Amino acid sequence: MNIQKNISLKPYNTFGIDAIASDFFSATSIDELREVLSKNKDVFILSGGSNILLINNINKLTLLVALKGVSVIKETKKHVYVKANAGENWHEFVLWCIENNFGGLENLSLIPGNVGTSPMQNIGAYGVEIKDTFHKLEAIGIATGKLHSFSNSDCDFGYRNSVFKNELKGKYIITSVVFKLTKEKHKLNYSYGAIQSELEKRAIDKPTIKDISDVVIDIRNSKLPNPKEIGNSGSFFKNPVISKEAFQKLQEKHPNIPFYEVKVSKDSSSMSSRAKSRGKTTNSFKVPAGWLIEQCGFKGKRFGDAGVHKNQALVLVNYGNATGKEIYNLAQKIQQTVKNTFDISLDIEVNVI
Numbered sequence: 001m002n003i004q005k006n007i008s009l010k011p012y013n014t015f016g017i018d019a020i021a022s023d024f025f026s027a028t029s030i031d032e033l034r035e036v037l038s039k040n041k042d043v044f045i046l047s048g049g050s051n052i053l054l055i056n057n058i059n060k061l062t063l064l065v066a067l068k069g070v071s072v073i074k075e076t077k078k079h080v081y082v083k084a085n086a087g088e089n090w091h092e093f094v095l096w097c098i099e100n101n102f103g104g105l106e107n108l109s110l111i112p113g114n115v116g117t118s119p120m121q122n123i124g125a126y127g128v129e130i131k132d133t134f135h136k137l138e139a140i141g142i143a144t145g146k147l148h149s150f151s152n153s154d155c156d157f158g159y160r161n162s163v164f165k166n167e168l169k170g171k172y173i174i175t176s177v178v179f180k181l182t183k184e185k186h187k188l189n190y191s192y193g194a195i196q197s198e199l200e201k202r203a204i205d206k207p208t209i210k211d212i213s214d215v216v217i218d219i220r221n222s223k224l225p226n227p228k229e230i231g232n233s234g235s236f237f238k239n240p241v242i243s244k245e246a247f248q249k250l251q252e253k254h255p256n257i258p259f260y261e262v263k264v265s266k267d268s269s270s271m272s273s274r275a276k277s278r279g280k281t282t283n284s285f286k287v288p289a290g291w292l293i294e295q296c297g298f299k300g301k302r303f304g305d306a307g308v309h310k311n312q313a314l315v316l317v318n319y320g321n322a323t324g325k326e327i328y329n330l331a332q333k334i335q336q337t338v339k340n341t342f343d344i345s346l347d348i349e350v351n352v353i
Helices: 030-039 090-099 115-121 195-201 209-223 244-253 273-278 289-295 324-342
Strands: 004-008 020-027 043-046 058-065 070-075 079-085 134-141 147-151 172-182 241-243 260-265 281-286 306-308 316-318
Touching (some): 020 030, 030 058, 030 134, 058 172, 079 115, 090 115, 090 209, 115 172, 244 281, 289 324, 306 324
Parallel strands (some): 043 058
Antiparallel strands (some): 004 020, 070 079, 079 172, 134 172, 241 281, 260 281, 306 316
16 A cells, blocks of 8 residues: 655646645545555545645645446436446536436536546535435545445435535545436426527527536636636535525615525525425525625735636635635635625535545
8 A cells, every 4th residue: 555755746736736645545445445444543534626726735645535336327218327336527427428328417527526526515516415315425434444325315405405414524535426317208408507598599499408608608608717727626615595685685785686496494594405404494585696796895815826707706726826825815805895795695506625
């Protein structure tokens, strides 16, 4: 087992933060995971590095989950069950599904990161979330080395949330994910965001899953920076969900404010889906965090090598040599300004380490 010493994590996180791992190991099989966990229980798990901001060096074993492989494990007349190992690149996996005419993930094209982290965040875009096609996952217990299976309900998916970010945080390493995808009569979702208008521009009235994917890729490329060119982690903040009363007051001052009406628990707009199912729901409103940040004057602003992207205020960027702390300080400044201006609290979506 080749454990490396004092390794820069700059190539392993999309922000391009030059944090140092005191110890580093890349696991390419479950056996290797079990072996390293038998000797190291306190580990920092690293997958695609697309949803983290490193503000400190990692003074323990950094374990890179590099399990590869995609396979069809079951088929019915209408559906196919596809298993992807945790180390597979998410976007490449989505393209593989589209090439095979497997529908359900096309709206999630070009999201950075690996398959293994997709359920943790319940990643979503353009009206679709992982939970919509998720069937099950397998994960290895860090304390026991045993492999466990988790169903959709076990994962307790919420908005950019799951059980692995809450009560099971730091207890399991996801090794593979199985998705239930359509083989025919795909249920297309293109009413959200700019997808419909882009299809109309292309004179496409009967889109395929590839058409949806192509449009999503073009939209994301036009709005979001490529992490290979400018360090970033995609959307840095969650879109806040506020009460009907708070939204109406906000709309009086800002008649052109964009919004999406949603149903959430009366108790908390950010609680998990399981908790929501136990309580009453009410109409609330999701307000784009990018719009709030832009109204506060941050869009396109640069503070040294830390900045806010010129095309999408929801994205914080590293122009070269920003430290994680500099990015985080900018995030806190944005949070405070939005709070002072709109009386809305912005929650950070990325994991700050």
